[in-house]
Amino acid sequence: MASPRPFDEGRMTSDIQIARQARKKPILEVAEGLGLSGEDILPYGHDKAKISHAAVTRVGQQPSGHLILVTAISPTPAGEGKTTTTVGLGDALNRIGKRATICIREASLGPNFGMKGGAAGGGRAQIVPMEEMNLHFTGDFHAITSAHNLLAAMIDNHIYWGNQLGIDTRRISWRRVMDMNDRALRDMVVGLGGSTNGFPRQTGFDITVASEVMAILCLSRDLGDLQDRLGRIVIGYDMERRPVTAADLQADGAMTVLLKDALQPNLVQTLENNPALVHGGPFANIAHGCNSVIATRTALAMSDYVVTEAGFGADLGAEKFLDIKCRLAGLTPSAVVLVATIRALKMNGGVAKADLAQEDAASVRRGCANLGRHIENLRAFGLPVVVALNHFDADQESELSEVSRFCAMQGVKMIVARHWAEGGAGATDLAREVVNLVERGETGFQTLYGDEIPLWDKIETICRRIYRASGVEPAPGVQAQLEAWERAGHGHMPVCIAKTQYSFSTDPARLGAPEDHVVPVREVRLNAGAGFVVAICGDIMTMPGLPRTPAAENIGLDGKGQVEGLF
Amino acid sequence: MASPRPFDEGRMTSDIQIARQARKKPILEVAEGLGLSGEDILPYGHDKAKISHAAVTRVGQQPSGHLILVTAISPTPAGEGKTTTTVGLGDALNRIGKRATICIREASLGPNFGMKGGAAGGGRAQIVPMEEMNLHFTGDFHAITSAHNLLAAMIDNHIYWGNQLGIDTRRISWRRVMDMNDRALRDMVVGLGGSTNGFPRQTGFDITVASEVMAILCLSRDLGDLQDRLGRIVIGYDMERRPVTAADLQADGAMTVLLKDALQPNLVQTLENNPALVHGGPFANIAHGCNSVIATRTALAMSDYVVTEAGFGADLGAEKFLDIKCRLAGLTPSAVVLVATIRALKMNGGVAKADLAQEDAASVRRGCANLGRHIENLRAFGLPVVVALNHFDADQESELSEVSRFCAMQGVKMIVARHWAEGGAGATDLAREVVNLVERGETGFQTLYGDEIPLWDKIETICRRIYRASGVEPAPGVQAQLEAWERAGHGHMPVCIAKTQYSFSTDPARLGAPEDHVVPVREVRLNAGAGFVVAICGDIMTMPGLPRTPAAENIGLDGKGQVEGLF
Secondary structure (H helix, E strand, O other): OOOOOOOOOOOOOOHHHHHHHOOOOOHHHHHHHOOOOHHHEEEEOOOOEEEOHHHHHHHOOOOOOEEEEEEEOOOOOOOOOHHHHHHHHHHHHHHOOOOEEEEEOOOOOHHHHOOOOOOOEEOOEEEEOHHHHHOOOOOHHHHHHHHHHHHHHHHHHHHHOOOOOOEEEEEEOOOEEEOOOOHHHOOEEEOOOOHHHOOOEEEOEEEHHHOHHHHHHHHOOOHHHHHHHHHHOEEEEEOOOOEEEOOOOOOHHHHHHHHOOOOOOEEEEEOOOOEEEEOOOOOOOOOOOOOOHHHHHHHHHHOOEEEEEOOOOOOOHHHHHHHHHHHHHOOOEEEEEEEEOHHHHHHHOOOOHHHOOOOOHHHHHHHHHHHHHHHHHHHHOOOOEEEEEEOOOOOOHHHHHHHHHHHHHHOOEEEEEOHHHHHHHHHHHHHHHHHHHHHHOOOOOOOOOOOOOOHHHHHHHHHHHHOOOOEEEEOOOHHHHHHHHHHHHHOOOOEEEEOOOOOOOOOOOOOOOOOOOEEEEOEEEEEOOOOEEEEEOOOOOOOOOOOOOOHHHHOEEOOOOOEEOOO | OOOOOOOOOOOOOOHHHHHHHOOOOOHHHHHHHOOOOHHHEEEEOOOOEEEOHHHHHHHOOOOOOEEEEEEEOOOOOOOOOHHHHHHHHHHHHHHOOOOEEEEEOOOOOHHHHOOOOOOOEEOOEEEEOHHHHHOOOOOHHHHHHHHHHHHHHHHHHHHHOOOOOOEEEEEEOOOEEEOOOOHHHOOEEEOOOOHHHOOOEEEOEEEHHHOHHHHHHHHOOOHHHHHHHHHHOEEEEEOOOOEEEOOOOOOHHHHHHHHOOOOOOEEEEEOOOOEEEEOOOOOOOOOOOOOOHHHHHHHHHHOOEEEEEOOOOOOOHHHHHHHHHHHHHOOOEEEEEEEEOHHHHHHHOOOOHHHOOOOOHHHHHHHHHHHHHHHHHHHHOOOOEEEEEEOOOOOOHHHHHHHHHHHHHHOOEEEEEOHHHHHHHHHHHHHHHHHHHHHHOOOOOOOOOOOOOOHHHHHHHHHHHHOOOOEEEEOOOHHHHHHHHHHHHHOOOOEEEEOOOOOOOOOOOOOOOOOOOEEEEOEEEEEOOOOEEEEEOOOOOOOOOOOOOOHHHHOEEOOOOOEEOOO
16 A cells, blocks of 8 residues: 555645556566466466466476565554555665565455555656556455355355255354455344345355455465365355365366466566566455465565565564464574565654654664564564654654664664665665675574464464464453364464454554553454464454445546546 | 257367367468458467457558358257358358358356357368357457456445445446356345445346447447447436446446447457457347457458358347348348258257157158248348358268258258358358359348337337237336337337247247247336347246356366366
8 A cells, every 4th residue: 555645635746646646667577577388378358467387387386586575564554655665665776786586466446445545655656557456366365255255155155955964054164255345244144025035144245355255265285285275165064064165066177267368477567667466465464465385476476675575564474474474384584674664653653644744763762672673573573674764854854863773772674665765776776785684594484383282372473473362361262262273283374363453452443562451352263274373462443345435436438548546 | 150960979079179170370361361461460379359440440441352151040948050050151161262250259267167068160161269169269359257246346335435326226237247157146136235335226237248238249339339239228227317428437438448449340260260359248149249340340341252140040140130230230132041950940840859860851851831821031131041051970861852852942052051061161051052142143132121110119020020920018118118219219229039949939848830829928027228128938047057067067177278067
């Protein structure tokens, strides 16, 4: 998401105007820069393409490049510019002579019709074509919707035709999905209207990015792995409380067929014509919030450097990137860029939203407690860290000095990054420091916990070591459920914690570096296909609603056939 | 759909095998054959493309070529090979030196997971790439699903935020759609779970091809027309029984944005590398069942001949093509090809399904009554007709002679067409006769009824003159509803009759040429955006279910990554 620029209104050029002025290369030329031929890609129009399964297989998935993670401190509601920094750093690495590829997530369609949204990066650090990426793009999310809902239809159809598997219609956890903000679909009774329509039961829809199929697509190494994972999806339980899987319903093959094109990574470009793979987009709360493993591995095989990001702040996004994605995909990151803004530091230092524009070095200093804790956490994974201060015009010298001084005390460099205003040229200092960290080779990446410890201990480890909770409280039945899954052979899985992104605690109002907080684990869910256990620690919305005045009301085509109101 | 070939099992090559052996030209070469450049098309992979809005506008939509409709006698459940004949005739016209383009509908995704289906044509008369066309293709149907469901979400959202328009939640006719066979979604109560999820109300899902958005996309001339039509959609009524439209909800602009790519016609090719535009696919019962106007007009501007088809038998498909599509789009067809098979003639002559393989010239003769009535009907539109006897290996000389003799008596040529086995070479006789009819120029196309007569009279005209009903019986309220729509300014619209395709009557068991039957009009619906009134005359299913053993259970990828079980 683009950084918020409240002082932006009077500027000559908005993100979308910059994006439209981009001199895009034909996508084939971008592909050729990666060593790919016209045969290796499947064009979608002239400015986007998929890299074919054959090419993905041929270039090999032996990661040879260096993987750089861009993450952030605890954010303001508008985000701190992780994507912008990811793009700017990628462009800057190319400027200083490294072959760098960017890997980010795809955007969800539905939310664009609620709040004005969209964009992939911002200012002069963007990925294009912006409009297509915020609409149907190459159809991946539609394919995920279809595959998810085919399984749902096969469940009700199985029950309709006699329920040979003995599925307990009260214990079906597989809902349906739609890439739309539609609160009316959260909770419903289907199968009404008489016996020809099946057995009535209560269920609902989630938004597509919340689908386990999305998480599976993003963690699969190839089509075979994809089908195996789809087959392992647990859709619910039978009358003897045994799990029923997608493979039991023989849905895994057809779901794989629906997803075979979607599994191919999408190639687009930055404003500076550098390659970007934009592929997959799982939720960052109930899922791991990273782009696809297949895109990351393919990019690593074709580049010196791959710059990628993870959702939310580092407590959630980086932890999941490292403990879920890197663990399951066998990836070893080389360095972490921790994005901070003066705004977010002030907010974490206790400044009210209305006062963020005022110079306030003391609050920035207080807010650095948040930054410091994220630095400590990332070091616990054995990774070198650099702080990227994403520069805004309103930033004051006194404020920047506070951050710089704090970082120096932590033994970490802080680099002011001006990619939003200047493109890659504004982030070459950052790029040089990243190369520096990587070439010094002081990385000793390790996950936070081993596969072998009990699931509950994994939850406790994250809560205590990353969130610094003084306690972790399971709701009744949670621990028994985890033990049951361990007995069923799922104990080796990592855990994915769903909680607020605004605080280390589960209370979004406790900013800074809160201590003495207790994490309540309300519910646990098994994503046997994706390969992780979800621990729900807070109110998690899996189907958003539209606001009173949806952005959709102002979206349309202008006289030239260009989209208005989407950005 | 492919012709059924019950004796096909032992053959060396199935449809899908033939399709995979096709030597496809790069889609750019196919486009160049139509006078289009690389800039004019948006490739989707290497074997499909969209023709850009700019190119559609530039080549102009002045129909200069001749439009040939392929329709059929009252069919068997497996269909009589309209698509196969359309493809074969297109290839044959190219073989005899005419620049011919084929225009057919896109396939719906959902039903493929129910019954083994798919295919676009069959044998050596096919359009490729078959697999993509039966899966996501270029994403048009997904875009329609999104646009349809955005409007639905905006309706419930409007009510949630105070219902300023005063929508009567009991009288919302706009449902949601999904491209899936999912009977559990036919009838449901949404908005459960408390006040944050909205107001509970009863509604349901239809399959995407039944969406009015599909019909609108297929009848729109350009983006402006598309948006105007979307805005006119009536989603239901307010508490004063006044219609509420998509424009009232300000949804038309965003829906147009979602559909802007989908409105561009899709270009693919036949096995013989001739161009085919495959675009749009409305239901043939509650909608008009034809490919898009924009594809037909664009093809006519680039070709000498355009061969297209309409759904179901000529009583439904041809009537709607002529009275709805041609009327609303200002198209003048030049000739009609009426497809018959010995199987269908026998069935219409009273032979049971199990006995269709036995030689039975007498039954064929009796079945010709059905053929004769369709010929008469088509002539009533002022169009020259040729009968294409779609040849099967099991056809006997005695049976073919009966048809030939019957046609001669009607003053119509019957041509045995062998395109299934021989490709375009098997249909050159048919192509020559089509050219003959066109060049003789004895066409005086007229619609069956004028715009100005009352809606009920339009229904009666079709029922009496085409179906040969002795009476038409409106359910209570139907005529008052039609009169209300006339007062509201919708009286000029054509009507679209939804009834069984298997009989001229509304009883699917009354084959041949039934007389003395009464058509009950159970319900009427206003499609103000598409621009027609629907009269429901029978049981119409708008959300299919899956069978006991869905095809999905056997669909998967083989060792080479090719799709199995879909065809």
